[in-house]
Amino acid sequence: MDRVELLRKIQKHPRPVIVEFWAPWCTPCKVMEPSLKQVAKExxxxxxxxxxxxxxxxxxxRDLRIMGIPTVLGFNAQGEIFRRTGALPLAGVREAFTAALEGKKPEKHLSxxxxxxxAGTGIVLLLVGWSMQMNWVFLTLGGIVLFSAVYDRCPIVQAIKPxxxxxxxxx
Structure with a gap:
């Protein structure tokens, strides 16, 4: 099967589809399998x-440019909605199925x-910048990295995001 055949199969399918690429030797795949089966049943x-x-x-x-496994892709009749590489927790799997059903990308949440x-990396960069007589490069990088730990909870970001x-x- 190639990409064209898969997409044709998906277009003819009456429901959205979650496609998982896995391997028998892949430990994260084995860890994720029970969650996938449970949510698929739901x-x-x-x-x-x-x-x-x-x-x-x-x-x-190769055709789908899968760079790591496990990889989960969400499709509907219009095509690919999203892809996630790496093991997903039960909540992440459920979110992927919900996103496929609704036809939109799932929100990415930080663990x-x-x-x-x-946060730790940002603090270390800030401390390095402070210890180097206020090195603005390290202070700026530290602030950006530290903010990346909490940006999704920031009310200002949430207000301007739409x-x-x-x-x-x-x-």
Missing amino acids: FQGKVDLWRYNADEHPELV ALERALR RLEALFKKG
């Missing part, structure tokens, strides 16, 4: 789950670990 008749072993479909992996790593999205969709 969305039965609304969103279908198609699983492809990446080792058995290398041409499809507690990602948030802590960003306007920015509308502006970039027009252009």
Whole structure:
């Protein structure tokens, strides 16, 4: 099967489809499998789950430009809605199925670990900048990295986000 065949199959399919690329040797794939099956059962008749072993479909992996596994793609009759590479927790899998059903990209949420790593890195950069007689490059980078840990919770960002999205969709 190649990309054209898959897209043709999806276009003819009456429901949105979650396509997962996995491999039998992939530990994150094995960890994610129970969540996928559970959520697929919850969305039965609304969103279908198609699983492809990446080792058995290398041409499809190449054609779809899958760079890592597991990779989850959401499709509807119009085409690809989103893709996520890496193991998703149960909530992330559920969010992917919901997004496919609604035909829109799922919101990307930072995990507690990602948030802590960003905050820690930002603080370290700020401290390095401060210790180097107020080095503005490190202070600026530290501020940006630190802000990236909390931007999704910032009310100002939430207020201007719809306007920015509308502006970039027009252009």
